[in-house]
Amino acid sequence: xxxxxxxxxxxxxxxxxxxxxxxxxxxxxxxxxxxxxxxxxxxxxxxxxxxxxxxxxxxxxxxxxxxxxxxxxxxxxxxxxxxxxxxxxxxxxxxxxxxxxxxxxxxxxxxxxxxxxxxxxxxxxxxxxxxxxxxxxxxxxxxxxxxxxxxxxxxxxxxxxxxxxxxxxxxxxxxxxxxxxxxxxxxxxxxxxxxxxxxxxxxxxxxxxxxxxxxxxxxxxxxxxxxxxxxxxxxxxxxxxxxx
Amino acid sequence: xxxxxxxxxxxxxxxxxxxxxxxxxxxxxxxxxxxxxxxxxxxxxxxxxxxxxxxx
Numbered sequence: 001x002x003x004x005x006x007x008x009x010x011x012x013x014x015x016x017x018x019x020x021x022x023x024x025x026x027x028x029x030x031x032x033x034x035x036x037x038x039x040x041x042x043x044x045x046x047x048x049x050x051x052x053x054x055x056x057x058x059x060x061x062x063x064x065x066x067x068x069x070x071x072x073x074x075x076x077x078x079x080x081x082x083x084x085x086x087x088x089x090x091x092x093x094x095x096x097x098x099x100x101x102x103x104x105x106x107x108x109x110x111x112x113x114x115x116x117x118x119x120x121x122x123x124x125x126x127x128x129x130x131x132x133x134x135x136x137x138x139x140x141x142x143x144x145x146x147x148x149x150x151x152x153x154x155x156x157x158x159x160x161x162x163x164x165x166x167x168x169x170x171x172x173x174x175x176x177x178x179x180x181x182x183x184x185x186x187x188x189x190x191x192x193x194x195x196x197x198x199x200x201x202x203x204x205x206x207x208x209x210x211x212x213x214x215x216x217x218x219x220x221x222x223x224x225x226x227x228x229x230x231x232x233x234x235x236x237x238x239x240x241x242x243x244x
Numbered sequence: 245x246x247x248x249x250x251x252x253x254x255x256x257x258x259x260x261x262x263x264x265x266x267x268x269x270x271x272x273x274x275x276x277x278x279x280x281x282x283x284x285x286x287x288x289x290x291x292x293x294x295x296x297x298x299x300x
Contacts, residue, residue, distance in 0.1 A: 049247035053256045060260075099267050107256040114249040212264070216271055223275040226282055229292060233285045240290070 007085045009225045016218045023215045031208035037201035044198070053111040055202055058186070059209040060104035064132055065167050067097030067213065071139070072164040075157035085221075087153040088228075090160065091143060092220035096213060098136035105129055116180055124173035125181035132170055135163040149228075 034055065044051035071093050077086025108126065109119045120126065139156050146152035169176075174183045185193045192199055246253050 043247070048249065049245075050249045050253060052246070052253050056256060056260050096267065099263055103260050103263055106259055110252045110256045110259075114252050216267065219271045219275060223271065223278055226275070226278045230278055230282045230285070232292065233282065233290045237285060237288070237290045 007083060009085055009088070012085060013222060013225060016222055020215060020218050020222075023211060023218065027208055027211035027215050030204060030211055034201055034205035034208045038205060041198050041201050047115060050111060050114055051198065053107055054198070055205045056209075057104060057107040057111055058202060059206040060100050060107060061129065061170075062206060063209055063213050064097060064101035064104050064129070065170055066210070067093050067100060067217075068132060068135070068160070068164065068167055070217075071097065071160045072167075075160045078153055078157040079161075084228075087149075087157075088221050088224045089217070090153065090157060092224050093217055094136055094139045094143070094156075096216050096220060098133060098140065100213065101129065101133040101136055105133060121180050123179040123181055124177040125170070125179050128166060128170040128173050131166050135160075135166060139163075 038052060038055040041051075043049045071090050074086045074090035074093070077083045078090060105126075108129075112121075113119050139160055142159060143152045143156050146155060171184075173179060174181055186199070186202070194202070
C-alpha cells in the first residue's frame with residue numbers, strides 16, 4: 001500500500017481512533033516519570049532550584065519550533081500535492097503550536113525575573129520566539145479571515161512557508177547575536193554541557209511533551225475531519241430543503 | 245523545598261498545567277460537539293455519498 005493511500009482521511013480516522021488512547025496514556029506516563037525525576041534531580045550550582053523551570057520551558061521552546069516545522073511540511077503537502085490531510089494537519093497544529101510558544105515565553109519570563117532581574121528583554125532569542133508566537137496567531141487569524149476553506153488553506157500554507165525562515169533564527173539567535181539568553185546547552189556539535197543528572201529528566205520530559213503534542217494534534221485533526229464532513233452534510237441538507 | 249524563588253517555579257508549573265489542561269479540554273469538547281452534530285444530521289438521513297444509502 002502506498003504511503004499516500006494511508007494518508008486518507010477515512011483511514012486516518014480508523015487508525016488514529018485506535019492509536020490515540022495509547023498515545024495519550026504513554027504521554028501522561030512519560031511526563032509523570034519525567035516530573036518525578038525532575039523534582040528529585042539536584043539543583044543547579046548557579047541557578048538553584050529555579051532550574052526546575054528548565055524541565056518545562058525547554059521542551060515548550062523545542063516543541064514550538066517542531067510544531068511550526070510540521071506546519072511548514074504540511075504547507076508543502078498543500079501547495080505541491082494539494083492533499084486534504086495536509087491541510088487538516090496544518091490547520092490543526094496552529095492553535096497547539098501557539099499554546100506551546102506562549103508557554104515558552106511565559107515560563108521563560110518567570111525564569112528570567114529571578115535569574116536576570118527582569119521579566120523581558122528585547123534580545124534576539126526572546127524576540128524571535130515572540131515573532132514565532134505572532135506567526136502562529138497570524139496564521140489563525142488568516143484562516144478565519146478567508147471564507148473559502150481552500151483559499152484559506154493555500155494562503156496559510158504560503159505564509160507558514162515564508163515564516164519558516166524564523167525557525168533557524170530562533171535556534172541560532174544565541175550564536176549569531178550577543179544575547180542575555182544563554183547559548184545552546186543540549187544540541188551542540190561538541191555534545192551537551194548539562195550534567196547527566198539534569199539532562200536525563202529534561203530529555204524524558206521533552207519526550208513526554210512531544211507525545212502530548214502529537215496526541216493533541218491527532219485529536220485536533222480528527223475534529224477537523226469531522227468538522228469538514230459536517231460542513232458537507234449541512235450544505236447537502238440545505239440543498240435538499242431548498243428542492244423540497 | 246523549592247527555595248526562595250519557589251513562587252516563580254510554582255507559577256510556571258501552574259500556568260502550564262492550566263493552559264495545557266484548557267487546550268486538552270477544549271479539544272475533547274470540540275470533538276464531542278462536532279460528532280454530536282454529525283450524528284444528528286445522519287440520524288435525519290443526510291449522509292455522505294461514500295457512506296452509502298441509509299437502510300430503509
